[in-house]
Amino acid sequence: MTYFKFKILGKTGRVTSGVIQLPYNNVISAMSHLERNGDTVVSVKRINRFFAAILTFYAYGFQGNSIKRIELAEFFNNVSVMLKAGITLITALRDAGAGIDNGRFGAILDALIIDIEAGSALSEALRKYPKSFSGTIVHLISIGEETGNLDNMMLNCSHHLKKIDEIMRSTKQAMLYPSIVITLISGGMVFWFYYVVPKILTLFVEMDVELPPLTRAILWLSDFVQAYILPILIIFFLGIALIYIGVRSSLRIKKIFQRVLLSLPVFKTIIVASNLAFITEYFSLLLNAGIDVVRSLKILNTTVSNEIYREKMELISERIAQGDTVADAFTIKGLFPQFVLRMIRIGEQSGSLPDQLEYIADDYRTRLNVTVDTIGKMIEPIVLVVAGGMFAVILAGLFLPIYDLVSQVGSQ
Numbered sequence: 001m002t003y004f005k006f007k008i009l010g011k012t013g014r015v016t017s018g019v020i021q022l023p024y025n026n027v028i029s030a031m032s033h034l035e036r037n038g039d040t041v042v043s044v045k046r047i048n049r050f051f052a053a054i055l056t057f058y059a060y061g062f063q064g065n066s067i068k069r070i071e072l073a074e075f076f077n078n079v080s081v082m083l084k085a086g087i088t089l090i091t092a093l094r095d096a097g098a099g100i101d102n103g104r105f106g107a108i109l110d111a112l113i114i115d116i117e118a119g120s121a122l123s124e125a126l127r128k129y130p131k132s133f134s135g136t137i138v139h140l141i142s143i144g145e146e147t148g149n150l151d152n153m154m155l156n157c158s159h160h161l162k163k164i165d166e167i168m169r170s171t172k173q174a175m176l177y178p179s180i181v182i183t184l185i186s187g188g189m190v191f192w193f194y195y196v197v198p199k200i201l202t203l204f205v206e207m208d209v210e211l212p213p214l215t216r217a218i219l220w221l222s223d224f225v226q227a228y229i230l231p232i233l234i235i236f237f238l239g240i241a242l243i244y245i246g247v248r249s250s251l252r253i254k255k256i257f258q259r260v261l262l263s264l265p266v267f268k269t270i271i272v273a274s275n276l277a278f279i280t281e282y283f284s285l286l287l288n289a290g291i292d293v294v295r296s297l298k299i300l301n302t303t304v305s306n307e308i309y310r311e312k313m314e315l316i317s318e319r320i321a322q323g324d325t326v327a328d329a330f331t332i333k334g335l336f337p338q339f340v341l342r343m344i345r346i347g348e349q350s351g352s353l354p355d356q357l358e359y360i361a362d363d364y365r366t367r368l369n370v371t372v373d374t375i376g377k378m379i380e381p382i383v384l385v386v387a388g389g390m391f392a393v394i395l396a397g398l399f400l401p402i403y404d405l406v407s408q409v410g411s412q
Helices: 027-034 049-062 069-084 089-097 103-117 122-126 135-147 150-206 213-249 251-263 265-288 293-301 307-321 338-350 353-411
Strands: 002-009 015-022 040-046
Touching: 002 027, 015 027, 027 040, 069 089, 069 150, 089 103, 103 122, 122 135, 135 150, 135 265, 135 293, 150 213, 150 265, 150 353, 213 251, 213 353, 251 265, 251 307, 265 293, 265 307, 265 353, 293 307, 338 353
Parallel strands: none
Antiparallel strands: 002 015, 002 040
16 A cells, blocks of 8 residues: 555546555556545655554554454444345445544555456455454355345355454453453562561560561561562553464464463353354354355464364364264364353254354353353452451551550550
């Protein structure tokens, strides 16, 4: 995508100027694009890289750099409705994108319209943006173009994206709650040991009160936090940053991190429910679209973000390619519950595999929503017990010397 500064003379005799981003590198192609509606180009000039970078930062940095699933879902739904009403594809794309505030989405949509006007199919144009449009979406659009059923396929894309968005939002919400609780408790403890405890213990030291073992332990911990508070915070935030960078940049670290999460009770429940809902939802959609099992699994492998499940899905693809049934291929130890395997086997034997997969996806979406609600209710008493117990120990360590002091004064 290249920025061009232009000035054109319209058919009405009005001169307009501005800046436009086009998927061309040469001025001649830009002139042809600007004159496509009968206007006359007065001047057109390619903007240098420095100013183009500033324009790109403004368009994507301030107006939005990523396209949300819910935005795509709404867009595909609107285009589908207009196609059903007999509106042409280009007009539908323009009208559906008229109210889009996302700068990234708007720029991509302009490029898509240009490619289609140049003779490309919509699916071919979408393939240029794999980060915004998944392989599943592109394949569904391609099938819709081949069968003349593009409006219904776009509607399927919209429904699919809404379901996937619900799964991902529920997953993030479920995993975010315990993370925030742990962070807040840790922060509260650091605040107590750094600010509150020293003020009280200093009084005991000045009065030369004999401190019990529990109070001495709290005093030592408080001194340690005060002496090393900066290194502690640096190590904490640096550790989080290194884990984040490692997970994003290293496949091996990502696998290790995901295996650790799968070994933790609460996180394991969330991850299993989320991935099973995600996989069965995608699989059902692809099969319903008429894509064969092997090809569906290959597409599915490109959309699964969890590396543990991605590896298993690749093994499943290999086993099916070797002649195994879908049910037999899914019998990988420790990955898919018996309930899922039984439903897949029933669906395969009865010829209703897409319906059974959709049922499984609905079931696990429901489980995920229940898990989110349950975690909230479950964590509250755990927080009260854990936080209450920790602060009770601290308060006991602080009040024991006071009790001893009062006892000594009373005996005198």
